[in-house]
Amino acid sequence: MTDMKNRIESRLQSLQPQFLEVLNESHRHNVPVGSESHFKVTIVSAVFDDKPLVARHRLINATLTNEIIHSIHALALHTFTPAEWQKRHDATRTSPPCLGGSAAE
Amino acid sequence: MDIADSIEQQVSTHPVVLYMKGTPQQPQCGFSANAVQILSACGVEDFFAVNVLADPEIRQGIKDYSSWPTIPQLYVNGEFVGGSDIMAEMFQNGELKKLLEK
Numbered sequence: 001m002t003d004m005k006n007r008i009e010s011r012l013q014s015l016q017p018q019f020l021e022v023l024n025e026s027h028r029h030n031v032p033v034g035s036e037s038h039f040k041v042t043i044v045s046a047v048f049d050d051k052p053l054v055a056r057h058r059l060i061n062a063t064l065t066n067e068i069i070h071s072i073h074a075l076a077l078h079t080f081t082p083a084e085w086q087k088r089h090d091a092t093r094t095s096p097p098c099l100g101g102s103a104a105e
Numbered sequence: 106m107d108i109a110d111s112i113e114q115q116v117s118t119h120p121v122v123l124y125m126k127g128t129p130q131q132p133q134c135g136f137s138a139n140a141v142q143i144l145s146a147c148g149v150e151d152f153f154a155v156n157v158l159a160d161p162e163i164r165q166g167i168k169d170y171s172s173w174p175t176i177p178q179l180y181v182n183g184e185f186v187g188g189s190d191i192m193a194e195m196f197q198n199g200e201l202k203k204l205l206e207k
Contacts, residue, residue: 054190061174069174074136077190100193 002034004072011064012043018082019044025076037073042099044085053079076100108166108199119153121205124167125177126202129154143192147202164207180206 127133
């Protein structure tokens with residue numbers, strides 16, 4: 001039951017991500033076992049350089065197409081430029097930053 | 106008045122509007138609950154909340170109006186700000202508080 005995860009990943013490859021993680025978080029919700037309803041995407045790409053968050057999210061939504069967007073219930077998006085990602089990575093060496101995990105709770 | 110006009114009126118007459126699932130007192134979705142908490146953390150308690158679950162027309166209408174496929178959606182001073190991930194990011198970097206102080 002990883003069909004939707006694979007579809008999301010393969011679509012997002014077109015944004016040439018330096019890092020891409022697609023998590024199926026459906027098990028944390030009130031849906032049947034094996035559901036593909038709630039996803040969280042963490043993506044790092046140079047295409048986000050100089051783009052505000054709204055523009056980044058719109059780009060992802062357009063890349064995923066309505067077909068995918070409309071067939072899932074929730075999509076959490078965490079978008080970073082390579083520079084922003086590096087900054088976070090560096091920060092983890094001293095003290096780990098919040099990576100937004102509680103945003104979906 | 107069609108649905109886009111109603112939304113236009115809501116976002117232009119209230120400085121802070123949150124389209125959400127459920128109510129601020131009883132959110133029906135974790136992302137909406139998060140959005141309410143973030144507003145509260147910014148000191149904004151008396152925003153105008155629209156429960157999209159109570160009105161299917163608004164639920165679809167706001168997605169079309171903003172060209173944004175998900176709920177919640179935040180509007181400040183008539184401008185679309187984003188969904189809950191964007192609110193969380195803007196809260197962390199201080200931008201949201203600045204925007205809400207205007």
